Amino acid sequence: MRTKLALAALVLALLPWLLHDYGLQVAIQALVLGVFAMSFNLLFRNTGLLSFGHAACFGSAAYTTALLISRLRWNFAATLPLALTAAALVALVIGFFSVRLTKIYFTMLTLAFAQMLWALAHKWYGFTGGDNGITGLLPPGLLGNPKGLYYASLMALAVVCAVIHLVRRSPAGYTLRAVRDNPARAQAIGISAFQYMVAAFVLSGTLSGLAGFLQVAWQHSVFPDLLYWTTSAEVIIAVILGGSAQFFGPAIGAAVLVVLEAVVRSHTQYWPLALGMVLLAMVLFFPSGVVSLFQRRQRQEAPRATA
Amino acid sequence: MTLPFFFLEFMTGLASAASLFLLAVGLSLIFGALGIVNFAHGSFFALGAYFLFALTHGDASGFWHYLLLAVAASLVVGAVVERVFIRRVLNRAEHYQILLTYALLLIIEDVSKICFGADYKSIGMPKGFEMPVFVLGIPFPSYYLGLVGLAAATALLLWLFLHRTRYGTLVRAVTQDREMLEALGVNVPLLFTVIFAVGIGLAGFGGAVSLPLQSISTGVAVDAVISAFIVVVVGGLGSLWGTLLAAILIGEIQAFGALVLPEFSIVFAYVLMAAVLLFRPWGLLGRPPTVRT
Numbered sequence: 001m002r003t004k005l006a007l008a009a010l011v012l013a014l015l016p017w018l019l020h021d022y023g024l025q026v027a028i029q030a031l032v033l034g035v036f037a038m039s040f041n042l043l044f045r046n047t048g049l050l051s052f053g054h055a056a057c058f059g060s061a062a063y064t065t066a067l068l069i070s071r072l073r074w075n076f077a078a079t080l081p082l083a084l085t086a087a088a089l090v091a092l093v094i095g096f097f098s099v100r101l102t103k104i105y106f107t108m109l110t111l112a113f114a115q116m117l118w119a120l121a122h123k124w125y126g127f128t129g130g131d132n133g134i135t136g137l138l139p140p141g142l143l144g145n146p147k148g149l150y151y152a153s154l155m156a157l158a159v160v161c162a163v164i165h166l167v168r169r170s171p172a173g174y175t176l177r178a179v180r181d182n183p184a185r186a187q188a189i190g191i192s193a194f195q196y197m198v199a200a201f202v203l204s205g206t207l208s209g210l211a212g213f214l215q216v217a218w219q220h221s222v223f224p225d226l227l228y229w230t231t232s233a234e235v236i237i238a239v240i241l242g243g244s245a246q247f248f249g250p251a252i253g254a255a256v257l258v259v260l261e262a263v264v265r266s267h268t269q270y271w272p273l274a275l276g277m278v279l280l281a282m283v284l285f286f287p288s289g290v291v292s293l294f295q296r297r298q299r300q301e302a303p304r305a306t307a
Numbered sequence: 308m309t310l311p312f313f314f315l316e317f318m319t320g321l322a323s324a325a326s327l328f329l330l331a332v333g334l335s336l337i338f339g340a341l342g343i344v345n346f347a348h349g350s351f352f353a354l355g356a357y358f359l360f361a362l363t364h365g366d367a368s369g370f371w372h373y374l375l376l377a378v379a380a381s382l383v384v385g386a387v388v389e390r391v392f393i394r395r396v397l398n399r400a401e402h403y404q405i406l407l408t409y410a411l412l413l414i415i416e417d418v419s420k421i422c423f424g425a426d427y428k429s430i431g432m433p434k435g436f437e438m439p440v441f442v443l444g445i446p447f448p449s450y451y452l453g454l455v456g457l458a459a460a461t462a463l464l465l466w467l468f469l470h471r472t473r474y475g476t477l478v479r480a481v482t483q484d485r486e487m488l489e490a491l492g493v494n495v496p497l498l499f500t501v502i503f504a505v506g507i508g509l510a511g512f513g514g515a516v517s518l519p520l521q522s523i524s525t526g527v528a529v530d531a532v533i534s535a536f537i538v539v540v541v542g543g544l545g546s547l548w549g550t551l552l553a554a555i556l557i558g559e560i561q562a563f564g565a566l567v568l569p570e571f572s573i574v575f576a577y578v579l580m581a582a583v584l585l586f587r588p589w590g591l592l593g594r595p596p597t598v599r600t
Binding site: 108236 | 585
């Protein structure tokens with residue numbers, strides 16, 4: 001595992017020098033979606049809660065950055081703390097009200113909250129620019145350079161992975177999974193499920209905000225689409241495609257999704273059709289995600305090697 | 308606000324409520340029985356409209372008999388989709404159900420773009436409703452009244468089916484205890500196919516009869532499914548009268564909200580949905596979920 005991780009890190013570190021301009025743009029997008037997917041999975045994996053409202057955290061951070069730059073002429077990088085704060089606050093409100101519900105009701109309430117924010121951004125022309133969005137947000141310095149942005153995104157991904165790893169191994173992580181696996185028993189031994197789940201939602205939402213900030217640095221603009229429910233659907237697709245049970249599954253799923261989209265779009269305009277087919281195949285034939293495909297093959301080969 | 312104006316706005320709200328009800332009632336029926344949250348429901352609504360447009364070529368004179376064909380096509384599509392896809396995820400975790408129906412949404416979106424083109428499609432007022440009616444001296448599209456009548460008749464027929472026929476009793480029974488029904492020898496998989504097909508048929512019917520009101524193009528499905536969710540969640544997942552009540556509430560809220568705060572009429576519906584989820588998570592007329600492991 002260690003050597004594999006070191007090898008992956010080496011490849012990722014060298015990648016900007018191996019790719020041409022377009023390839024590098026795709027790689028950055030993959031990293032940004034990877035940050036988002038890993039953050040999403042922090043909640044999904046540890047609590048079992050399927051949020052359809054993560055676009056709200058992602059998008060509110062993006063809009064905070066965009067508004068601070070376009071309205072108050074802030075420096076790009078200086079908006080990061082406030083962007084994360086905005087994502088955390090949005091996550092706190094949504095999480096506070098939503099985690100009390102279970103299953104599909106939780107999913108629907110998070111969806112309702114995110115759609116409210118989308119409707120605001122979409123219709124409040126005076127403040128957010130409505131569906132014209134906010135454009136021309138070129139980050140100066142390091143973030144404005146594709147290679148610089150690549151390494152910044154890679155660092156963000158590393159930070160998010162480290163946080164998730166720490167949470168997973170912390171007492172709080174075990175508590176969350178105890179609540180997930182048996183809420184009644186967790187309550188019986190005195191665990192306040194509510195507080196832990198809100199905390200997980202806020203942490204997951206805040207880290208999603210980091211992805212939102214990077215998204216602005218990458219696309220130099222914001223549009224209400226960032227808050228729309230299809231954005232939440234996209235991150236869920238990335239997570240399940242990679243495999244939510246695997247630690248790096250969401251990031252790998254995000255990379256597969258983004259690269260696949262780039263390849264398909266260069267041949268045809270029917271990317272949604274292709275994605276639909278991939279999703280159908282995944283749900284019906286490899287539900288544990290692409291990572292597990294390779295693992296199963298290894299497991300099958302292993303006994304033969306020892307025999 | 309004068310009285311005639313108020314009344315007309317109310318009727319406009321009622322017409323969009325009729326469209327919303329037909330869109331959402333199938334979603335509610337399917338969720339109640341199969342437990343599936345169908346993200347492709349808006350796509351079947353759009354598909355019904357596309358079928359009608361393709362059959363009539365945009366000429367409203369053949370509206371009524373082609374409407375029957377469009378609904379029949381929707382029923383067939385629904386039955387096939389249930390047999391081929393939905394059946395395989397019935398006992399799976401809900402995120403697989405969501406992803407499968409989302410995949411159907413994406414596929415139907417692009418396939419209808421290929422088959423019908425990406426331009427806006429609309430149709431004139433159907434036969435018998437070409438002339439406006441005068442309400443308190445103000446002209447008003449008579450088809451709005453026709454649409455309200457269609458939705459009301461659909462609600463009534465659906466209620467009669469569910470509560471006054473043997474098959475309707477089975478549909479209600481399967482929402483409560485699938486295993487018991489199977490033990491009694493009912494062909495539950497066939498029942499599921501029928502329910503899903505009827506739900507999709509209703510969506511197709513709603514899309515087709517809404518075509519004179521609102522033109523259709525790509526992207527309609529994605530918005531429609533969210534509207535359907537709002538209605539179903541506000542009314543109570545699986546509740547027929549709840550769906551009707553919520554459709555009327557939301558239709559009127561959007562009609563009158565557009566007068567008060569034109570920019571944010573769309574926000575009001577989400578606020579209503581969030582409020583209902585907070586205080587009555589099972590919806591206005593839904594049943595509180597029974598705890599079962």
